[in-house]
Amino acid sequence: MPEREELIAGWRRNLAETTGCTNEILDELESHLRDELQQLLQSGYSEERAFALAASRMGHPRALATEFAKIAEPPLWLPVRWATFAVIVLAALLVGFLLSRWQDDRLESLVAAHVGAITLGYSISLLVGTLVICYVATRPFRDLSNGQLRGLEQTVFKLIATATVLTLLGILLGCVWAKDHLGRYWSWDPRETWGAVVVVWNVVLLLCLRAHVWEHRAILLGILGNGLVGFAWLAGAPHLRGLVIGFALIQALLFGLGFLPAGVLRRRGA
Amino acid sequence: MKIGKDLVAASAVPLILSILEEGESYGYAIIQRVRALSSGGLEWTDGMLYPVLHRLESQGLIRSRWGESESGRRRKYYALKLSGRKTLAEQKQQWRVVLATLNQLWGAQHA
Numbered sequence: 001m002p003e004r005e006e007l008i009a010g011w012r013r014n015l016a017e018t019t020g021c022t023n024e025i026l027d028e029l030e031s032h033l034r035d036e037l038q039q040l041l042q043s044g045y046s047e048e049r050a051f052a053l054a055a056s057r058m059g060h061p062r063a064l065a066t067e068f069a070k071i072a073e074p075p076l077w078l079p080v081r082w083a084t085f086a087v088i089v090l091a092a093l094l095v096g097f098l099l100s101r102w103q104d105d106r107l108e109s110l111v112a113a114h115v116g117a118i119t120l121g122y123s124i125s126l127l128v129g130t131l132v133i134c135y136v137a138t139r140p141f142r143d144l145s146n147g148q149l150r151g152l153e154q155t156v157f158k159l160i161a162t163a164t165v166l167t168l169l170g171i172l173l174g175c176v177w178a179k180d181h182l183g184r185y186w187s188w189d190p191r192e193t194w195g196a197v198v199v200v201w202n203v204v205l206l207l208c209l210r211a212h213v214w215e216h217r218a219i220l221l222g223i224l225g226n227g228l229v230g231f232a233w234l235a236g237a238p239h240l241r242g243l244v245i246g247f248a249l250i251q252a253l254l255f256g257l258g259f260l261p262a263g264v265l266r267r268r269g270a
Numbered sequence: 271m272k273i274g275k276d277l278v279a280a281s282a283v284p285l286i287l288s289i290l291e292e293g294e295s296y297g298y299a300i301i302q303r304v305r306a307l308s309s310g311g312l313e314w315t316d317g318m319l320y321p322v323l324h325r326l327e328s329q330g331l332i333r334s335r336w337g338e339s340e341s342g343r344r345r346k347y348y349a350l351k352l353s354g355r356k357t358l359a360e361q362k363q364q365w366r367v368v369l370a371t372l373n374q375l376w377g378a379q380h381a
Contacts, residue, residue, distance in 0.1 A: 070325075
């Protein structure tokens with residue numbers, strides 16, 4: 001029995017060194033080896049022979065390493081990495097700016113938190129839209145690999161979830177401020193209303209992403225979110241309405257372009 | 271009769287999903303089931319099953335959990351998810367078309 005344990009420990013060590021697999025994978029493979037070993041011993045094989053046979057049935061460690069390397073997650077698509085980096089930089093800059101204003105007593109803490117949450121929420125929504133536009137612009141020339149596409153979808157989901165929470169928090173803080181200063185929580189002010197529309201839209205996008213609406217193309221809805229954020233951000237500036245409508249129409253056009261077949265321009269150019 | 275490597279690889283996913291459709295299972299049991307069903311014709315290298323299982327899990331088609339075997343050892347169990355059932359339904363349709371096509375061709379040749 002101790003000899004069997006030594007053999008298994010040696011086999012596992014060799015596998016770990018050759019494949020570089022995680023402990024969880026090694027645990028699973030070891031569990032399989034033990035099942036096989038038990039079966040062979042019950043069939044009347046000697047300890048030594050049973051172990052040799054069970055180990056050979058598992059396959060050569062190098063072959064296993066090659067197979068596991070194939071399922072390793074590919075690196076994230078470059079724009080996805082940029083977007084993640086941009087969110088971190090943006091959040092750090094915004095928090096730094098608002099903190100400095102608050103310390104100078106030029107901004108009360110409630111307003112600083114409201115402005116920070118809303119600005120970051122809207123910015124992240126716009127960043128997601130821009131990220132998806134990058135995808136739409138790339139797709140006619142080459143489609144992303146399944147792994148890259150999965151990474152893009154997951155990043156869009158996480159960023160939109162963050163944007164939703166921040167925007168909602170910003171609106172709630174705004175309501176509290178309005179109650180203190182204006183005597184009411186909500187007044188259907190265009191900025192409030194469009195802020196609520198952005199939150200609702202983000203929730204719809206999250207649900208569509210979770211339900212895999214149009215398969216991976218649910219991320220295209222992120223582009224339409226750009227238009228809504230445009231309305232929300234400039235709702236207090238009626239003289240810029242034409243500009244915002246133009247911006248929203250461009251987003252709608254880009255959304256439509258997302259339905260072009262992948263590689264369509266590459267094939268025509270070839 | 272041993273089945274060729276390419277066909278073994280191509281049939282791995284529908285086989286695994288079909289076995290998991292019967293209920294939760296684990297790697298060793300899946301391999302034993304395939305061996306028994308194919309009378310030893312479909313011979314997988316045991317370790318090669320796991321990269322496929324992990325890929326299916328990362329694609330969201332199956333889920334896993336650590337449980338205990340009858341002897342009290344830790345064992346990883348796999349189960350089919352709803353998206354896995356949908357994928358299996360699609361694969362079944364595709365394989366039925368392939369089988370029907372081959373049957374027609376080979377049926378005609380034998381006639």
